Amino acid sequence: MLKLIVCVKQVPRVSELPWDPKRGALRRDLADGMMDPAAKRALEAALRIKDARPARVTAICMGPPMAEATLREALALGADAGLLITDGRLAGADTLITTTVLAAAIRSRCPDFHLVLCGRQTSDSETAQVGPQLAEALEVAGVAYVEHLEILPDAESEGEAAPESGASQMDCGMDRDIGRIRVRRLCDGFLETLEMAPPAVITISDREYRPRHAPMAGLQTAFEKGVVETLDAAALGLPPDLSAAARSPTRILRVYSPAAEKRNVALRGSASKIVEALFQQYDDRIGGAAGRDIKPPEEE
Amino acid sequence: MIWVFGDYRNYFQNRVTLQLLAKARSLAEDSGALVCAVALGHGVDEYVREYIAHGADRVYVMDHPALAAYSAATFAALLAGLAKTHRPEIILVGATDFGRELAPRVARRLDTGLTADCVDLSINEDGLLKQTAPAFGGNLLAEIVTPRHRPQMATVRPGIFAELPHDDQRRGERVDAPPPDPMPADPATLVESVFAPRRDQRLEEARVVICGGRGMGSRARFRRLYELAGLLNGEVGATRPVVYAGWADHEALVGQAGRQIKPRLLFSFGISGAIQHTAAIHDAEFIIAVNKNPEAPMMKMADVAIVADAGQVSAALIKQLKERLRKHS
Ligand SMILES: Cc1cc2nc3c(=O)[nH]c(=O)nc-3n(C[C@H](O)[C@H](O)[C@H](O)COP(=O)(O)OP(=O)(O)OC[C@H]3O[C@@H](n4cnc5c(N)ncnc54)[C@H](O)[C@@H]3O)c2cc1C
Ligand SMILES: Cc1cc2nc3c(=O)[nH]c(=O)nc-3n(C[C@H](O)[C@H](O)[C@H](O)COP(=O)(O)OP(=O)(O)OC[C@H]3O[C@@H](n4cnc5c(N)ncnc54)[C@H](O)[C@@H]3O)c2cc1C
Numbered sequence: 001m002l003k004l005i006v007c008v009k010q011v012p013r014v015s016e017l018p019w020d021p022k023r024g025a026l027r028r029d030l031a032d033g034m035m036d037p038a039a040k041r042a043l044e045a046a047l048r049i050k051d052a053r054p055a056r057v058t059a060i061c062m063g064p065p066m067a068e069a070t071l072r073e074a075l076a077l078g079a080d081a082g083l084l085i086t087d088g089r090l091a092g093a094d095t096l097i098t099t100t101v102l103a104a105a106i107r108s109r110c111p112d113f114h115l116v117l118c119g120r121q122t123s124d125s126e127t128a129q130v131g132p133q134l135a136e137a138l139e140v141a142g143v144a145y146v147e148h149l150e151i152l153p154d155a156e157s158e159g160e161a162a163p164e165s166g167a168s169q170m171d172c173g174m175d176r177d178i179g180r181i182r183v184r185r186l187c188d189g190f191l192e193t194l195e196m197a198p199p200a201v202i203t204i205s206d207r208e209y210r211p212r213h214a215p216m217a218g219l220q221t222a223f224e225k226g227v228v229e230t231l232d233a234a235a236l237g238l239p240p241d242l243s244a245a246a247r248s249p250t251r252i253l254r255v256y257s258p259a260a261e262k263r264n265v266a267l268r269g270s271a272s273k274i275v276e277a278l279f280q281q282y283d284d285r286i287g288g289a290a291g292r293d294i295k296p297p298e299e300e
Numbered sequence: 301m302i303w304v305f306g307d308y309r310n311y312f313q314n315r316v317t318l319q320l321l322a323k324a325r326s327l328a329e330d331s332g333a334l335v336c337a338v339a340l341g342h343g344v345d346e347y348v349r350e351y352i353a354h355g356a357d358r359v360y361v362m363d364h365p366a367l368a369a370y371s372a373a374t375f376a377a378l379l380a381g382l383a384k385t386h387r388p389e390i391i392l393v394g395a396t397d398f399g400r401e402l403a404p405r406v407a408r409r410l411d412t413g414l415t416a417d418c419v420d421l422s423i424n425e426d427g428l429l430k431q432t433a434p435a436f437g438g439n440l441l442a443e444i445v446t447p448r449h450r451p452q453m454a455t456v457r458p459g460i461f462a463e464l465p466h467d468d469q470r471r472g473e474r475v476d477a478p479p480p481d482p483m484p485a486d487p488a489t490l491v492e493s494v495f496a497p498r499r500d501q502r503l504e505e506a507r508v509v510i511c512g513g514r515g516m517g518s519r520a521r522f523r524r525l526y527e528l529a530g531l532l533n534g535e536v537g538a539t540r541p542v543v544y545a546g547w548a549d550h551e552a553l554v555g556q557a558g559r560q561i562k563p564r565l566l567f568s569f570g571i572s573g574a575i576q577h578t579a580a581i582h583d584a585e586f587i588i589a590v591n592k593n594p595e596a597p598m599m600k601m602a603d604v605a606i607v608a609d610a611g612q613v614s615a616a617l618i619k620q621l622k623e624r625l626r627k628h629s
Contacts, residue, residue, distance in 0.1 A: 249413030289565035
């Protein structure tokens with residue numbers, strides 16, 4: 001049976017600025033949590049494998065206790081188990097510490113995994129660093145931006161594309177029958193096909209694997225019956241004096257809104273008056289960008 | 301030393317290495333640090349000369365047939381190895397897809413911090429590299445430093461800094477680093493690689509983009525934006541409801557699920573500014589938004605926010621532009 005791990009992060013559900021200019025802080029309190037949309041695609045990619053063959057999907061999240069809801073959503077969508085790593089001392093972790101913790105959790109709870117799937121880049125801090133760093137931390141193959149993923153039957157990995165039905169023949173539950181992983185990805189305009197033996201870490205592109213919706217029934221069962229295991233840093237054997245914020249090499253000095261630093265001039269009135277005012281103030285800029293002279297001719 | 305990773309694949313389109321060499325020169329101004337490029341590959345002499353002509357004092361070169369194709373795992377091991385030997389203070393990597401896969405691996409191997417996709421860099425009063433990076437779909441900017449760990453690492457978005465002019469007379473040193481034996485292998489093998497850039501890049505490349513949203517009200521009113529685009533040598537973009545309504549085709553979709561644009565001038569008509577749309581427009585230099593609702597997020601991120609009917613403003617723009625252009629012909 002294939003053992004798949006999906007890393008899911010909980011992110012704030014924001015469509016507008018979660019930024020409080022008066023307090024000068026992120027208003028995370030206002031924002032509900034949701035599953036990072038990129039991680040949701042990674043989960044979808046794992047579930048499509050599971051649709052086709054026996055596989056066990058474990059969703060792992062490092063986050064505050066409320067992130068349990070995101071793992072339950074993963075269960076409702078079809079994941080088999082959820083693992084929440086939550087510990088106040090992990091707050092403020094940068095990607096180096098985040099991947100140290102995720103790798104420790106994977107090594108401790110699912111050491112015999114075949115494939116770890118991550119989103120390409122989260123919707124909140126959007127570094128896209130977790131996938132590639134997790135490959136390094138686990139010392140396994142790693143490929144980012146995957147648009148298409150298939151598991152090849154071992155014997156045929158050298159040959160043509162694996163036949164769709166071929167997959168079921170090898171589902172005899174014996175790990176050694178799990179073939180190579182073949183991925184296709186787009187990287188700087190190059191369409192690349194890569195192959196590797198498991199285990200591996202991949203990140204899923206934001207173009208493919210449109211996520212499915214959770215069935216209502218599944219959602220309810222996931223909240224009532226689904227099992228989410230919770231671990232703290234000590235349970236992972238991380239040092240007792242761990243302070244992720246202090247150990248993280250990067251330090252955030254400030255977060256600010258660039259929009260607030262825009263001129264943000266407001267124009268009102270009738271359409272023709274507005275357009276006159278617009279040209280009066282900005283004809284250089286508009287004409288410059290368009291490469292056309294739109295200045296009024298010099299008065300004679 | 302400030303190092304810049306030499307990302308030479310698709311050299312004519314990818315000038316980010318040259319842009320970073322120019323930025324590194326200005327960062328090194330006070331400290332007098334050496335600006336170095338690192339070229340890993342096979343047959344890279346031409347790039348070594350280019351890097352020197354564009355501002356590098358020194359180029360570290362590792363030339364080996366096994367490096368003919370880019371591999372994030374192999375290049376990361378080599379770059380980290382070189383950094384351990386030569387100890388640069390700063391490593392800058394262009395935020396190409398490859399750079400953003402490579403740099404995190406290098407940072408992890410060097411046990412140091414990395415700031416992603418920076419849009420600005422400077423040296424602060426403590427002599428630290430201040431790295432400015434967008435977050436939340438570009439709605440916020442974060443300033444990040446790496447106080448104690450070395451090197452300080454950043455990936456930097458292409459197109460932010462200007463490259464220095466090519467100067468044949470500039471002198472620089474070439475340092476050939478011996479390839480390790482055996483070469484660090486990538487457990488993922490490249491089976492095939494085809495250069496397949498997306499054919500139609502008109503929206504991505506456009507200097508003027510006219511985006512219309514649901515607030516345009518009707519297909520007929522939306523179609524007039526094409527006339528406006530024609531007058532301004534621009535392209536028309538659309539939000540998802542517009543595409544769903546069939547006013548524009550999917551090729552025009554701007555946003556998370558469509559095109560990413562970076563025009564010098566963006567007109568936004570009747571668009572609320574949902575994050576799935578704005579995520580793709582934060583590189584627009586100057587934004588003029590028209591919306592009936594002054595509180596719409598799109599209006600907040602505009603340089604000029606016009607509180608009015610989008611159809612009427614676009615019609616008035618077309619009329620007055622035609623008059624102005626006629627006077628010049
Ligand atoms: C404004 C801001 C800016 C930041 N900038 C930086 C920076 O420049 N450098 C830096 O090192 N750190 C930075 N951080 C810290 C960073 O957000 C955390 O390290 C975070 O845990 C992971 O980064 P990410 O969300 O960017 O992940 P990404 O690398 O974008 O995530 C990709 C995928 O990795 C998986 N993943 C990510 N986080 C988790 C998690 N906690 N649990 C499970 N799976 C996960 C998911 O599958 C996700 O889709 C920043 C934080 C903030 C708030
Ligand atoms: C996974 C996902 C991916 C998505 N990807 C994309 C994407 O790639 N691109 C994208 O655009 N969207 C995308 N969306 C949809 C996105 O969330 C928004 O729904 C969409 O951008 C809204 O489009 P809009 O601004 O045209 O419409 P609305 O949000 O309905 O806004 C219309 C605006 O017009 C104003 N208005 C109304 N009448 C007038 C008038 N007469 N004159 C002036 N103003 C007027 C209103 O005040 C309002 O602000 C995605 C959504 C999801 C969930």
